Amino acid sequence: MKPHRLTFAFQLTVTLLACAFLMVPAGASILAGFTVNYFRGVSSGLTLKWIGEVLALYSDTIALSIAIALGTLGVTLLIGVPAAWALARRPSRLTRLVEEVVTLPVAIPGLALALALILAYGGIREFRMSPLFILTGHVLYTLPFMLRAVMAVLAAVDVRTLEEGAASLGASPLQRFFHVVVPNARGGILAGALMVVTLSIGEFNLTWMLHTPLTKTLPVGLADSYASMRLEIASAYTLVFFVMIVPLLVALQLFGRTVQGAAR
Amino acid sequence: MNRGAAITVASCGKTFADGTRALSPLDLDVRAGETLVLLGPSGCGKTTLLRLIAGLEAPDAGGHIRFDGADVTALPIEKRNVGMVFQSYALFPNMSVIDNVAYGLRVRGMAQAARRAQAAGVLEMMRIGALAQRRIDQLSGGQRQRVALARALAVEPRVILLDEPLTALDAALREHLRGEIDALLKRLAITAIYVTHDQAEALALGDRIVVMRNGAIAQVGTPRDVYFRPADDFVADFVGVTNRLTGTLKNGRFETAAGVVPLPQDLVPPAAPSGPGAVRLLFRPEAARLASPADTPLVFEVVQVEFQGARQKVTLKDPAGARILVEAPADGLLVPGAAVGLILDPARISLA
Amino acid sequence: MHSADRLARLFLLPLFLFVAAFFLLPMVRLVGVAGSGPNGLAEYLAILTNPRHLATLLATLALSAAVTAATLAIGTVVALFLARNRFVGRPLLVSLLTLPLAFPGVVVGFMVILLAGRQGLLSSLSMGLGMGRWVFAYSMAGLFAGYVYFSLPRVLVTLMAAVEKLDPALEEAARSLGASRAQVMRDVTLPGIAPALMASGAIAFATAMGAFGTAFTLATRIDVLAMTIYTEFTLNANFATAAALSIALGLITWMVLALTRNFAGSGVAAAG
CATH class of the missing domain: 2.40.50.140 (Nucleic acid-binding proteins)
Known part of the structure; x- marks a missing residue:
């Protein structure tokens, strides 16, 4: 059905405005990161100085964020993929309940989760001071996304029949898992992995509460810079963050359907 | 190839976890080497009976399944040495045609070169040797059907179980493949159990036909028995117009x-x-x-x-x-x- | 398939252990701490009995409702437009609109500062037009803009998928029966995407209720629930109140999502 001309114009306007609303500040931030003096505008000249300062000041947060994201990915893969198969293979009221409980951390604000973690484990000093504390929070928060992504793809490819096929040929349960389940779930695993890394790198709500002066991640550093640095440095830092996260987001878009189905 | 096993189904019923009764306890003897067709409308229990024999489902308490006299009731499917052709074929999309066919040999621990050679032999026998390196999604429906059959036969099973293997194909191809399967089963003299809801398939393929209704056996007999001397109105109507x-x-x-x-x-x-x-x-x-x-x-x-x-x-x-x-x-x-x-x-x- | 059952149980064990140790146990602890303050169990009701907390709760609810309404309205218009029209540059537009899908709250806050802060684009634009200086980043309005920014990409992805799944024959059937464009929209299109509207609306609402990063970046002075919890915990060291408020907040967001899922029938979850 072709829309009316006026309707069309209205829809187009709203769409372009929405796009501008989302993109113009991002563009301004990128520009500011390269501008000598943002207040005076681009006429003040372009520079890489701010990027350099950010790398000097904050490279440890960048490294820690990458390390935590990869660690989170490793743990969610290890725990999540086998569990997703176990939950998906025989849906019942019990598995629904387990799924519900396991996905609760997504429905509860990060602040509350972080508070609970601190109250329960804050007393264990070594744990509290180590990046593992943040990693634990990130796993808690991202695990449901990995579970859902893998479970969605397992349901979509009817992996049960494939397993039965492998079983009829003599494969043991463990052989079936590695020969048939994992290879045929790789789309979901990849989508889940991208989601986990993206979420972990950008996670702030939990991390702000869980971090210590020695365990600062990129978003924590960002918040610092927004509060205490000049706009150009904050922008350059944000730019660094974009450079890390945008490729992930683009990759996620390529797997959009799988993840959308899974992460909702 | 080896001669097929004789199969005994003794008072096997199946009630699912949600309480549905798929199969009333029944007895059935499958002779070694024969092709037995399980025929009936959807929901009659024919697929459940096949899955019990395969080992994909366990019968309710009291039921027993024997292969050549040995009780296999407690054995899962991977230990029964059966070949199975699934309705959807269940070909592994992550493996090539030859790797699919060789998979049963792989999990039996056969070395790669040997299992590839044996799988290639089976593909030749099915006249699809040229497809060996193809990916599954590059195959037509009829080719998939042949690969599924080749994969099930490659492990030299004692019995081959076919769950509506032709249902997914169009009418002309179905008839053609029906002839091929018939010739193959007769040549191999393997025990075959073939599930279908198509009476023409049943009449053409079966040495004997088991007509099923509501989780019970309505008649067991040769195709001629079932067609010309139906046991009751249900059989008469299901197997053609009467x-x-x-x-x-x-x-x-x-x-x-x-x-x-x-x-x-x-x-x-x-x-x-x-x-x-x-x-x-x-x-x-x-x-x-x-x-x-x-x-x-x-x-x-x-x-x-x-x-x-x-x-x-x-x-x-x-x-x-x-x-x-x-x-x-x-x-x-x-x-x-x-x-x-x-x-x-x-x-x-x-x-x- | 007994052996597979055993493997499945083995595979579930790490998940159980992790969830028990790092989710269930801490939650129990949170509930315990909330009830162990000077006010005892009455602390749970503080969110209703303490006038300051109650005002914060109402303000947060109102803000979240407004964000949800605005996001859904914009999202529906844009989703219908993008799903029904094919033109050069459409894929790019879709990409740009969904790109900020996982921008964290802090970054979104910074986007709002760049848009409506003291050195923001709107500020210089309005100055240039001689209309005074528009600065609203550090207020409820800024938070509103930030949450819409945060939720719009998510809502769009869900709604576009829903519109594309609508069978065009339904609308054609309605038109063949004589329905006007407006009637088709009211009677066929919107009911068709209603589950997606509910699901994505619930996510937008829950996210706005619990989001912390944006508020933290914009100002610590805006009274929304998440900021109150943060201040009670870190600045006032008032653990019991912070815990009780967290539980209330968690219950609200969880209930909104669970209720919607019962109605809309699909998996719904908030995101940070």
């Missing part, structure tokens, strides 16, 4: 509203005809021949004619209003309302 005329027996003749049918000597009347009108004469559409009303004591009125090219389907009714369906060559021109005579082949009628 015409029924009601009447009485008198002096070796069957008398009905449309006239009289002479009966052959050897036709056994039903055990206890309870008074007039209690006997029914059963015949298939192709067991009747149209004739001039002057040439036969059995006369009907034409209701409807459906032209089908070489043949035509003719619906007739008798003076009492009962309708029957017959098939005739399409040469004679029939008009609704006209009177037409009918001659029944005495060898292909039965009484009930």
